[in-house]
Amino acid sequence: MILASTNPHKLAEVRAILNLPIELAPADLPEVVEDATSFTGNALIKARAACQATGEIALADDSGLCVDVLGGAPGIFSARWAGVHGDDEGNLRLLLTQLADMKPENRGASFRCVAVACFPDGSEIVAEGRLPGSLATAPRGEGGFGYDPIFVPAGSKLTIAEMSAEHKNEISHRGAAFRELAKRLRRRKH
């Protein structure tokens, strides 16, 4: 079983959650364009390509921050919101500026993740995880990455960046999606 990702951090996280033998996909996989219009679509693009190229069961995920008053954006565009892929600080700063006039009750948002598995026989599993919350008006905390410093989970007063990595993994959208995927992988006979 392989993970269609080039990110070793993600592999460690997914391994811990799945408790199943899994490896990073080979680095020489053909590159794909993630041009779908949903998390599910993009995750399937990655996993299908890896499965077809290797003949292995391939897992992949896609995730992002969905802001209510932006109709779910940044969503699939979360990692490149300010224009440059992976510019965490630029993305976060732009989002705060866009929402500067929004009152606390209009700052609702959720982190979402879709994790998928594609099998050589063409069958697929899709699992979703979600963490509801709201956006702070300024970044707080040193942990995590991406939008973690401005995301306050529902029922918490801390941003994700102010929580321990363990606590984050317990409640995170990615954790929830991969735990659901793991449950369904174990149920499946193959």
Added chain:
Amino acid sequence: MILASTNPHKLAEVRAILNLPIELAPADLPEVVEDATSFTGNALIKARAACQATGEIALADDSGLCVDVLGGAPGIFSARWAGVHGDDEGNLRLLLTQLADMKPENRGASFRCVAVACFPDGSEIVAEGRLPGSLATAPRGEGGFGYDPIFVPAGSKLTIAEMSAEHKNEISHRGAAFRELAKRLRRRKH
């Protein structure tokens, strides 16, 4: 009757459409924060404040570009999408970058405008106009402003910025909203 706007261009446009005597609101009106979460909400904030301050019938509008794959964003944030209010070129460039991977069939969008009238007796009229279309991958044309150079109305091959001002006014979301408002203003006895 007054228009709650500081923009003389908008006054001329609205005058031509309404064919009713209308003036710009006095410049010393108390400033308002447009912190609603919809075009209608923001238009009403402006018109209500102008009506209350002057005792006159007050008109106002709010409008923006709604991109399907962004769940309707930029929407109410259209004029400050890149972070600085009114930075037309920055806004347009950011949006093109965000959507760079989107195929033509996933670039659907619409211009929307809500025009409202608030009366001293507390009654209100809300009218909406909409121009469906899609987004080009690069700006074209010298006319118009805002997102006009990348917006191609449905059934057209030209961007709005490649059309004459007359043609734009004929099909525009703002034209449609104010024509609808005018119809309902004329129907109303006051």
